[in-house]
Amino acid sequence: MAGRNNNNPFDQDNYTHNIDRNNERSLDRRGFMKTLVGAAGVFAVASLPWGTLAAKELMGLSDKEYPHKKIVDVKNLPVGESLEFHFPSEHDSAVLIRLEENKYVAYQNACTHLRCPVYWVKEEREMVCPCHHGKFDVQTGAPTAGPPRRPLPEVIVEVKDEAVYAVRVKRYEA
Numbered sequence: 001m002a003g004r005n006n007n008n009p010f011d012q013d014n015y016t017h018n019i020d021r022n023n024e025r026s027l028d029r030r031g032f033m034k035t036l037v038g039a040a041g042v043f044a045v046a047s048l049p050w051g052t053l054a055a056k057e058l059m060g061l062s063d064k065e066y067p068h069k070k071i072v073d074v075k076n077l078p079v080g081e082s083l084e085f086h087f088p089s090e091h092d093s094a095v096l097i098r099l100e101e102n103k104y105v106a107y108q109n110a111c112t113h114l115r116c117p118v119y120w121v122k123e124e125r126e127m128v129c130p131c132h133h134g135k136f137d138v139q140t141g142a143p144t145a146g147p148p149r150r151p152l153p154e155v156i157v158e159v160k161d162e163a164v165y166a167v168r169v170k171r172y173e174a
C-alpha cells in the first residue's frame with residue numbers, strides 16, 4: 001500500500017495508538033487512592049469497639065436479639081423431654097430440650113444439610129436428622145455424623161417466672 005511503512009509495527013492502524021498513557025496512569029492512581037481510602041475507612045470502623053459490632057451486624061455474624069417469646073412453663077416439660085416451637089418467626093422451626101433439672105438447650109432444627117427437621121432422640125441423647133442419618137451434639141449443636149458440616153443455630157433461652165423464654169439466635173461464622 002502506498003505511503004505505509006510495513007516495517008513499523010506501531011503505525012496508524014495499530015489499535016493501541018489512541019491510548020493516552022498519561023491519562024491512563026492518572027486514572028490508575030485515582031483508583032488506587034480510592035481503594036486505599038476505602039480500606040482505611042473499613043479498618044477505622046472495624047477497629048472501634050462499636051465498629052466491630054456494626055461490621056459483624058452488617059456481615060450477619062452477630063447474635064441477634066428478638067422480642068422474648070415464651071415457649072413453655074417449666075412444669076410442663078419434664079427432664080429429658082423436648083418441645084417444638086417457632087423462633088424468631090413462625091416459619092423458623094426450633095426444638096427445646098430440657099437436659100437436666102435446670103439446664104435447657106434449644107436449636108433451630110432445620111438440618112444444616114438439606115433442611116429436613118431434626119429431632120431429639122431421648123434414648124440416644126442425640127439430635128437426629130432422619131433424611132440422611134445426620135446427627136448433632138445436643139450440648140453444642142455441632143454435627144457428629146452424616147453429611148451436615150455446620151452446627152444447628154442455637155436459640156438462647158432464659159428461665160423467668162417458672163417459664164422458658166427464647167431470647168436470641170446465636171449465629172456462626174461461615
Ligand code: FES
Binds near residue numbers: 116131
Ligand atoms: S437433610 Fe439432614 S442429613 Fe441430609
